[in-house]
Amino acid sequence: MASRLAPAKVNLFLHVGAPDATGYHPLCSLMTFADFGDRVGVAGGDALDLVVDGPFAAGLSASDDNLVLRAARALIAEARRPVEPVALRLEKRLPVASGLGGGSSDAGATLRLMREALQLPIDDGRLEAVAASLGADGAACLWGRPVLAEGYGEILSPAPDLPVLDAVLVNPGVPVSTPQVYRTLDATAAFGSVARPAMPEALETPQEAAAWLSTLRNDLEAPAVAVAPEVGAVLETLRGEPEALLARVSGSGGTCFALCASDIEAEGLAERIEAIAPRWWVKRCRLGGPWD
Template sequence: MMLSEFAPAKVNLFLHVAAPGADGRHQLCSLVVFADVGDRVRAERASQMSLSVDGPFGEQIGPVDDNLIVRALRLAKAEPMRVHLSKHLPAAAGLGGGTSDAGAALRLARQMDPGLSLDQVEAAARSLGADGLMCLQARACLAEGEGERLSAAPDMPILPAVLVNPAVPSPTGAVYRAYDAGGGAFSADRPALPNRFSSVAEMADFLAAQRNDLQEPAVRLVPQVRDALAAVRRSPGALLSRMSGSGATVFGLFEDDEAAQAAATEIAGAHPTWWVQPCRLNAGHPGDEVD
């Protein structure tokens, strides 16, 4: 029996980043939500671990043996699984795609092996980097520390949105190095968050006063990010335009699904080589499947 898990795109609504510590690592504060678009991970018990890949971005994942799915399952000491990944999110895009895939695989591993403890799975997820634990849980949260300290997000409405990637990668390490060299904000400040946002407009007004501290260094390294931000900003009804994570994907928030769909259609028409996806943030995601 093959089980299936959705691996949703992660979006940083804001991302405040401190200066690097003595170990070169960064403290951060980020409000994170997940989209109703993403990859799909399927798995079944097997005699040995294996991973196969398809999908429009399947060729971008690199060597299968070094994929985050395989790495995470080995770190968790999961039983052997035959895993298949349908890759629909671009790589090096600031959407946590590879880490979300690994989180989905770890959730599948626990379904298949009741003896696999939550501690094992969470330790494996943390080892994947700042996005690891949040992508394992795959629900809205406020992330602090190095991304591993998670607390509940405020109550938020569903956020109609557009994701836009200008078809160029934005490697996380290079963006952080540019941030360190560029004299940015260097603060992982936690804004005063209300208990509840009552509307998309209220949410956008709050977010407009926040930052993604990696946006400017990413723009310097990948100028196409500026073009994507401008394309979203020019769209009728756009309430906010910002980069997610270390880029190169940017997102726009809109008052309703119709405005988001219209913006996506217009942007895709003007930039046919870009990846443009209307979506809903904080809306949950497709349920698990059993084949």
């Protein structure tokens, strides 16, 4: 079975504007990707089928609304020709509803893997359009490389040159509903500007990256903490640790990340957090990409 990494997405910053007449929120976000995530596999089969396993499989089903199956069906439709059936496997290694773009990244890995495995004559532009049709993060998560996303997430441009960032991801084990976070944001009307911030062409060190990012924000952080106070406990803990150059909520919450100066600092921080809160999910990783 051929397989591909579906890397965790981390929003280094996420600015969210007021909803428009359609109810959608414009945004501006710098996304990067971890060298860890779910894994998608594909092999020949008798019918299009999906098996979900892994440590967080219990939080998902293999039903038609799973983004892996939705991506597979969308790609088959885009191929516009008979396509042999495949058996798909999703190893769910990321917490569900965790702000790490797991479903969108799973879909992106499925699209890349199936195009290659079935040798489908679909160019990158068409593949990106299919990915974008699957959700706001779909296009950004297709290639798993750092990217600036604007509009509703569909307008992509290259990220500044970033060093590989050693980081620690921490999730308290509480799923966080993205719609609920947005409803909380709407109730407070604490919207930010989504104008593209001044960005350097390159950031040479983790310290430079953290200093620049500290001038920016995640506009969903406060609503996520209001929805799930456990996320606030994680954030407070990380911000109190000396290795954390910057600690912030990723996406609409569930998971927080801390940037560290090196792998040594990240390892020390991860080990201490595991000792402090053994029930939290803690993962040391590197941020950058693409990894696979």
